[in-house]
Amino acid sequence: MSKKGIFIPIEVSARHLHLSAAHYNKLFGEKAKMHLLRPVSQPGQFVTRETVAISTKKGSFSQVRIVGPCRPQTQFELTKTDARSLGIDPPLKRSGLVPQQGETLILKGPQGLVRLRGGAIIAQRHIHASTQDARKYGLKKNKIVRIEVSGERGGVFENVIVRVHPKFKWAFHLDTDEANAFGISGNTKGRLL
Amino acid sequence: MSKKGIFIPIEVSARHLHLSAAHYNKLFGEKAKMHLLRPVSQPGQFVTRETVAISTKKGSFSQVRIVGPCRPQTQFELTKTDARSLGIDPPLKRSGLVPQQGETLILKGPQGLVRLRGGAIIAQRHIHASTQDARKYGLKKNKIVRIEVSGERGGVFENVIVRVHPKFKWAFHLDTDEANAFGISGNTKGRLL
Numbered sequence: 001m002s003k004k005g006i007f008i009p010i011e012v013s014a015r016h017l018h019l020s021a022a023h024y025n026k027l028f029g030e031k032a033k034m035h036l037l038r039p040v041s042q043p044g045q046f047v048t049r050e051t052v053a054i055s056t057k058k059g060s061f062s063q064v065r066i067v068g069p070c071r072p073q074t075q076f077e078l079t080k081t082d083a084r085s086l087g088i089d090p091p092l093k094r095s096g097l098v099p100q101q102g103e104t105l106i107l108k109g110p111q112g113l114v115r116l117r118g119g120a121i122i123a124q125r126h127i128h129a130s131t132q133d134a135r136k137y138g139l140k141k142n143k144i145v146r147i148e149v150s151g152e153r154g155g156v157f158e159n160v161i162v163r164v165h166p167k168f169k170w171a172f173h174l175d176t177d178e179a180n181a182f183g184i185s186g187n188t189k190g191r192l193l
Numbered sequence: 194m195s196k197k198g199i200f201i202p203i204e205v206s207a208r209h210l211h212l213s214a215a216h217y218n219k220l221f222g223e224k225a226k227m228h229l230l231r232p233v234s235q236p237g238q239f240v241t242r243e244t245v246a247i248s249t250k251k252g253s254f255s256q257v258r259i260v261g262p263c264r265p266q267t268q269f270e271l272t273k274t275d276a277r278s279l280g281i282d283p284p285l286k287r288s289g290l291v292p293q294q295g296e297t298l299i300l301k302g303p304q305g306l307v308r309l310r311g312g313a314i315i316a317q318r319h320i321h322a323s324t325q326d327a328r329k330y331g332l333k334k335n336k337i338v339r340i341e342v343s344g345e346r347g348g349v350f351e352n353v354i355v356r357v358h359p360k361f362k363w364a365f366h367l368d369t370d371e372a373n374a375f376g377i378s379g380n381t382k383g384r385l386l
Contacts, residue, residue: 080373081274092345092376125346146348152285153318155339156349180273181374183285 006137006192008127008147008172011041012179015061015078017052017107018095021070023116027052027109034068042128043167044069053108058087073098076105076120079177083122090120094161097121123175125160128168137192139164147172147190153183156193199330200382201320201340201365204234205372208254208271210245210300211288214263216309220245220302227261235321236360237262246301251280266291269298269313272370276315283313287354290314316368318353321361330385332357340365340383346376349386 025032028050035049051063054076061082075098083090088103102118127147129139139145141164147157157178172190179185218225221243228242244256247269254275268291276283281296295311320340322332332338334357340350350371365383372378 080376081369084373152352155351158343158348159345175374176274177370178374180277181368181371183273 007189008170008192010149010179010184010188010190011171011173012176012184013077013123013173014065014176015076015082016047016065016067017054018067018071018073018075018077019052020072020074023074023107023114024066024070026112026114027107029111032111034066034070036068040067041169041171043169050109054086055106055108056086056088056103059085061086071096074107074114074116074119076116077123077175078120079175080122081177083120088120090122092124093121094126094163095121095123123173125157125178126173127160127162128171128173129162129164130168130170131164131166133168133170134162134164146193148193149182149184149188149190151183151188153181155182157182157190199385201363201385203342203372203377203381203383204364204366205369205377206270206316206366207258207369208269208275209240209258209260210247210270211260211264211266211268212245213265213267216267216300216307217259217263219305219307220300222304225304227259227263229261233260234362234364236362243302247279248299248301249279249281249296252278254279264289267300267307267309267312269309270316270368271313272368273315274370276313281313283315285317286314287319287356288314288316316366318350318371319366320353320355321364321366322355322357323361323363324357324359326361326363327355327357339386341386342375342377342381342383344376344381346374348375350375350383 037047037049039046048066048068053062054064099118105116107114139162143162145160230240230242232239241259241261246255247257292311298309300307332355336355338353340353
């Protein structure tokens with residue numbers, strides 16, 4: 001099948017935090033639950049009403065969104081622009097790969113503090129594909145592809161990694177730096193090259 | 194000549210302000226001069242020791258760099274990320290093309306205020322080429338080219354405009370959003386496609 005016509009809806013991630021259950025309870029209280037603010041596009045995931053303040057010696061963000069449910073490890077996904085304002089230099093990684101080394105972040109919730117060492121990443125550009133869509137478009141898990149975005153600030157994103165899961169929704173994920181650099185907003189689609 | 198081997202040093206512009214002489218004097222005083230902090234790469238241009246606070250109803254930057262010397266018209270060049278934090282939506286334009294419409298910015302200096310309407314732009318990606326380099330590489334003024342940047346966040350920038358002037362220094366100019374989105378720092382070069 002020609003890839004000429006394969007367009008993928010673009011979704012833009014702003015900085016957000018995934019929390020372990022232990023850290024969630026430390027920040028929000030022993031028996032605290034997460035409260036849904038709105039679902040995000042990947043099934044079962046949601047933004048919580050709760051937010052966390054994250055700070056370093058150099059800077060801070062007062063209301064960082066949490067994406068639930070809880071995960072095995074706490075991870076802060078941020079942009080390079082965010083990282084500069086915090087004075088940190090996190091690695092580029094796939095969401096879910098949590099570096100154990102790195103600068104210390106202070107997470108502050110209404111009930112407590114967490115000192116997190118090395119949990120920050122800049123997320124690698126990626127495609128979410130369901131097992132079915134991956135088969136349909138000839139994409140394999142962890143394959144690296146290129147995506148073109150048109151427009152007055154258009155171009156090509158290289159090194160886009162394919163992630164496959166039965167429940168994933170077809171989407172091309174960028175962070176706000178990447179979206180801003182390419183003038184992406186609203187219902188933009190990327191073309192698989 | 195093959196373009197395979199044409200590499201252009203990348204230079205990254207953070208938000209900055211060009212001021213008319215009238216506005217400079219209003220902000221810094223009737224007889225105030227500009228004081229050099231450091232030269233920038235394009236000959237005759239420099240960052241001043243003086244800075245300006247710029248604000249909108251929604252946000253502000255306390256110490257915006259001025260790039261001198263004075264120009265016929267005041268212009269604020271910022272990133273899309275900056276624009277979002279100020280709550281404004283400036284057009285993408287070539288530096289020097291000043292929109293007369295747009296949201297109002299308040300510029301504040303030690304001696305006065307300027308209310309600026311419509312002077313903000315997001316700068317279009319561009320190449321600076323001397324007349325000699327333009328001839329050498331077969332580039333014409335206002336031609337649109339594509340530039341590839343390699344690396345783990347690499348890709349291709351399209352819609353790059355060529356600017357030619359006898360005094361220009363060979364450089365590919367991006368803003369901080371574009372540089373952050375592509376993981377560009379230090380001595381990176383782009384390849385003309």
